[in-house]
Amino acid sequence: MKTTLFRKLFILFLTGGALFIFLFSFLTFQLTENQFDHYLSDRFVQSRETLVDQLEESYVEYGEWNTDALAGINWTGMQSQIMFTIVTPSGEEIVPEVGMMSDGRRMMHGNGNAMLETDGDILTETIDLYADEIPIGTAELQYPGVPNYSNHEQQFISDMLNMLAIIAVVSIIAAAVAAYLLSKRLSKPIIETSDLTEAIAEGDYSRRLEYPEPIEELNKLQTNVNTLADQLAMQQTMRNQLVSDLAHEVRTPLTTLQGNIEAMMDGVWPMTTERLSLIGLEVKRLSQLIEKIDHIDDVQYQHNELKLETFDLTKRVGKIATIYEQRAMEKDIELTVNGHPLRIEADISQISQVITNLITNAIKFTPEKGEITVDVKAVDGFCHLSVSDTGKGISKENQQQIFNRFYQVEPSRNTKIEGQGLGLAVVKSIIDAHHGKIKVESDEGKGSVFTVILPIKQ
Incomplete structure (x- = not known):
């Protein structure tokens, strides 16, 4: 049978508190009773010694055993x-x-011997009496083996028990109140966190835990849940943007295809090689978009399927840069490659994808008459591949997000396939698969530098 956290905590705290109070009261009573018994025993020993002293002093005073004096001493002994x-x-x-x-009980003699009216055994003790070191007789003392409490002593014990009972009841009530408040205090933030996670599971990413929790572990839990909600909300926004972008990106070539095909079917446009080439380009755009979306999952989830081989990284960078020289020249951008031959072990196809994405990204966001420089060098057993540009740069806030899947610094630029926010995500996935790192340094208005660090040998 399931129960609530509050109920479990309340029962746990109340049971523990009640058990502690019971043990404390029991031990207190036992200790008090033992100490009281010790007190009675000590008092009895003192009374017995006093009785013996009085008997000896009485004999010395009267020079004989005086019955009246003995009666007075007897009264004191009783x-x-x-x-x-x-x-x-x-x-x-x-x-x-x-x-x-x-205490109202009688002392009497039986068969010539003194007897005590008591429920316990009677002990007899014989003590020699002296006057100036001369024997004057013996005193046969009789007293209960277990001292009986007097009425006042019994009243004291009863009052003490009543007081302990009252204290125990008050303490249990206080413990119940404390257990309730403490259980409420501990369960409330957990329940709130549970409610938030339930809302997140239902797709509501707008709620947050607003009040900071002073308990470190609970604060960490709530902070992590808030962070999770933030990330899921951001991913949902990016997902919605992606759907919108993909719909626009797919709609454009489809519209072009439909218009051209209908026009040719109606005889408005002749079916020429030029128009068929235009249709082919639009089909290629659609194909490239689908391939790029599929490719990122392939890279992210197939890290163990790298086809490693040794090749000259600087030479590979030079060949890829040559391919994109024409695109750079169209924007009057100077594209330069620097570096000495550097052989590394890696998946040449995927590393080529990294180089391609970084160079095309730099060309895309570098204004006309800008500069792009690619440097390759070895540093402490690692190869460093840097692509720097003189573009607009990236803000500090966006630098934390640009490697996320489908993230775009400026969604308004989404006019080409490369603008879907997939390029840098692909790059990071490939670098992670090669046990490397990628970092970006950028100042707004001054350009950016993307640096890939890879082990020279895997």
Whole structure:
């Protein structure tokens, strides 16, 4: 049977608190009772010693055993539940008068011996009496083996038990209130976080946990959930933008194809080689778009399928740059490649894709009469491939996002296939597969430098 976190915490805290209070009360009572018993025992020993001293002093005072004096001493002894009989050196027994004890119980003699009216065993103790170191007889003391509590002492124990019971009840109530508040305090942020994750699962990325949680672990949990919501919201926005961009990108060539084909079918336009070439270009645009979307998943999920071979990276960069010289010349951009021969072990096809994407990206965002420089060099056992341009640059905020899939710095530029925000995501996936790194340094208005760092040997 499932239960709520609040209920579990409340029962746990309340049970623990009640158990602690019970143990504390029990141990307190036991300790108090033991200490009280020790007190009674010490008091009894002191009373017995005092009784013996009084008997010896009485004999010294009267020069003999005075029955009136013994009756007074006997009365004092009865307050401590002690009776005595004096046996003189000649063997005569002197039994003092008896009466009621302080707790209302009687002390009496039976068969010539003193007896205590008690529920326990009676102990007898014989003590020699002296006056100036001369034997004057013996005192046979009789007292309970287990001292009985007087009415006042029993009342004290009863009051103590009642007080402990009241304290225990009040403490349990306080523990219940504390358990409720603490359980509420701990469960509330977790419940709020659970509600947020449920909303995220249902597609609502707008909610956030607004109040900071002072408990470190809960704060970290809420921060991570908020970050997750932010990322999912951003991905949803990018996904929506992608759908819009793809719809526009696909709609344009389809419209062109439909218009040209209908015109040729109606005889408005002749079916010439030039017009068929235009249709072929639009079909190619569609094909390239689909291939590019498919390719990024291939790169991201097939890292272990690299076809490694050794080749000259500088030479490969030079060949690819030659292919795009014409596109650079159309914008009057100077494209330069620097570097000495550097042989590395990598997947030549995928590394060529990286070089192509970086160069075409630089050409796309570099204004007319700009400059693009590609440098290849070895640094501490790694090869560094840098592509720098004199374009508009990238803001610090956008630098954190440009390698995300489908992210675009300026969506308004989305007029070509390369503008779908896939190029740099493909680059990063390939570099990750080669256990390398890619970083960007850019200042707005001054251009950008993309640097790829790869192990020379995998």
